[in-house]
Amino acid sequence: MATEAAVAVAFNSIDELLYGICEKLQLGRSDYGFAEDCYKGIGAYLDQHPLLAQYRPEVYPQGSVRLGTTVKPRGRQEYDVDLVCELQLDPSRISNPVAVLDLVQASLASSRAYAPLLERKNRCIRLNYTGRFHLDVLPACPDLAAGGTCVLVPDCEARAWKASNPKGYAKWFEGRCRTSEQAILAKAAALPEAEAVGEKAPLKLVVQLFKRARDIRFANKADLAPRSIILTTLCAIHYTGEMSVADAVGNVLRGVLNSIALASPRRLVVPNPMNNKEDFSESWAESARYMAFLDFVREFGRNWELLQLARGIHNVRAILEKLFGEDVTNAAVEEQIRTFNRAREEQSLGLAGAGILTHVLKPQAVSIPKHTYHGR
Amino acid sequence: MAGRIIRHPLTVPEQCRDMRHTHPEFKCLRSHAGMSWTGRISPTPLSEVYTIEIAYRRRRPPQVWVKEPDLRVSKEDYSIVHIYAEGCLCLHEEGEWRPWMTLSSTFIPWAAEWLLYYELWLATGQWYGGGEYRVASRRSA
Numbered sequence: 001m002a003t004e005a006a007v008a009v010a011f012n013s014i015d016e017l018l019y020g021i022c023e024k025l026q027l028g029r030s031d032y033g034f035a036e037d038c039y040k041g042i043g044a045y046l047d048q049h050p051l052l053a054q055y056r057p058e059v060y061p062q063g064s065v066r067l068g069t070t071v072k073p074r075g076r077q078e079y080d081v082d083l084v085c086e087l088q089l090d091p092s093r094i095s096n097p098v099a100v101l102d103l104v105q106a107s108l109a110s111s112r113a114y115a116p117l118l119e120r121k122n123r124c125i126r127l128n129y130t131g132r133f134h135l136d137v138l139p140a141c142p143d144l145a146a147g148g149t150c151v152l153v154p155d156c157e158a159r160a161w162k163a164s165n166p167k168g169y170a171k172w173f174e175g176r177c178r179t180s181e182q183a184i185l186a187k188a189a190a191l192p193e194a195e196a197v198g199e200k201a202p203l204k205l206v207v208q209l210f211k212r213a214r215d216i217r218f219a220n221k222a223d224l225a226p227r228s229i230i231l232t233t234l235c236a237i238h239y240t241g242e243m244s245v246a247d248a249v250g251n252v253l254r255g256v257l258n259s260i261a262l263a264s265p266r267r268l269v270v271p272n273p274m275n276n277k278e279d280f281s282e283s284w285a286e287s288a289r290y291m292a293f294l295d296f297v298r299e300f301g302r303n304w305e306l307l308q309l310a311r312g313i314h315n316v317r318a319i320l321e322k323l324f325g326e327d328v329t330n331a332a333v334e335e336q337i338r339t340f341n342r343a344r345e346e347q348s349l350g351l352a353g354a355g356i357l358t359h360v361l362k363p364q365a366v367s368i369p370k371h372t373y374h375g376r
Numbered sequence: 377m378a379g380r381i382i383r384h385p386l387t388v389p390e391q392c393r394d395m396r397h398t399h400p401e402f403k404c405l406r407s408h409a410g411m412s413w414t415g416r417i418s419p420t421p422l423s424e425v426y427t428i429e430i431a432y433r434r435r436r437p438p439q440v441w442v443k444e445p446d447l448r449v450s451k452e453d454y455s456i457v458h459i460y461a462e463g464c465l466c467l468h469e470e471g472e473w474r475p476w477m478t479l480s481s482t483f484i485p486w487a488a489e490w491l492l493y494y495e496l497w498l499a500t501g502q503w504y505g506g507g508e509y510r511v512a513s514r515r516s517a
Contacts, residue, residue: 008420137490312500313492351485352485357419368489371472372469372506
């Protein structure tokens with residue numbers, strides 16, 4: 001028998017199951033196409049609008065859709081699609097920042113198509129496409145003092161400008177996606193969610209898994225859940241180029257737990273890596289939220305260690321289900337079963353290594369004759 | 377020798393030679409009733425490692441037993457997962473195994489497949505391996 005590691009037809013690694021889970025989590029092709037049409041439509045509409053045209057609005061995606069890290073919401077929630085509407089205005093000459101939000105809202109409200117969908121939020125105008133997603137339009141102005149791609153966004157509650165840098169963040173994140181084996185090139189302003197899971201940078205899958213684990217863990221206490229931007233940033237900081245998603249998740253968990261220990265007794269601070277005036281984790285000033293995050297990461301870490309040690313597909317599946325939910329775990333397992341049964345039907349199965357079921361193309365494999373499980 | 381089908385019934389020494397060649401890590405035991413081989417297999421890298429025993433007596437179909445770890449199947453579920461009342465695996469229908477076939481190219485991979493379906497059954501409650509469920513007319517041995 002050959003001693004080299006055999007590649008199994010299915011259930012070859014935890015990574016295969018994680019790919020299957022991520023496939024089920026991301027925005028589907030049809031929703032993605034619809035979201036893209038909506039975003040381009042809004043961009044074209046605002047660009048031509050008499051109230052805004054003079055400020056040369058530029059509409060571009062931000063957040064998970066831009067980064068390729070969307071996660072199917074559980075229950076009845078819709079996907080979030082976040083857009084920035086950047087207006088060429090000088091914030092220092094606007095006494096009331098909320099007026100900019102009013103201006104974008106008024107522009108959208110004058111459209112018969114958009115008016116019934118509108119909902120005013122603290123920092124954005126939301127368009128509710130019920131049952132599919134909501135599209136948040138975040139008005140912004142260039143932060144001339146900070147320069148570069150930094151922007152200021154109006155905050156209604158604070159009645160003030162808040163610093164941000166969505167373009168810079170996306171560029172930073174794409175840079176962090178580089179693996180040890182290849183440099184993944186940054187995509188242009190297109191929505192990268194169209195990428196198939198197999199083509200995605202492992203970091204993007206890691207982020208999807210963290211967000212899904214968060215959604216499962218905080219299903220009944222959503223108000224305490226850590227924000228997606230915090231999880232995304234922590235994953236990107238602690239990712240060190242692993243090609244294996246399972247290895248990457250483990251290393252990110254270790255990195256986050258280390259940085260929590262280093263920050264103690266103070267809380268961890270997660271600033272925007274491209275604009276340190278923006279503290280993504282400001283809500284952790286409330287200790288219940290920070291404690292909930294610590295519990296989440298510690299339990300995730302314990303379960304991840306158990307997953308590495310688990311043997312038996314039933315045991316692996318049970319841990320994945322606990323972490324990421326029954327629906328996506330079942331779908332990933334069933335995909336592997338279909339792959340295996342297809343090879344069996346085609347009689348292309350063989351045996352190699354220590355009894356590993358593989359494809360017969362492997363030179364050391366023995367092809368398996370057809371047989372029927374017999375019953376009594 | 378791997379996968380070779382010799383068109384005459386293989387003698388016990390021929391099966392022994394084939395097993396030594398293809399599965400040298402399997403432990404061979406000779407008794408007055410015939411031969412048995414015990415070894416460890418794991419159908420996928422995510423699966424448990426199982427110790428199986430193949431018992432072979434000339435002119436009788438071989439039997440496969442899972443020795444370790446203990447199977448988590450109650451007697452009521454034996455027919456669903458294709459286990460004979462004695463506890464050995466029902467891996468083939470009559471005629472699918474012929475005495476000229478080597479054990480290494482049949483019973484060992486069939487057992488590996490069974491172990492995969494067994495784990496999937498534990499995971500999902502469903503038997504994905506198909507098979508015939510009619511009442512068998514013979515006992516396993």
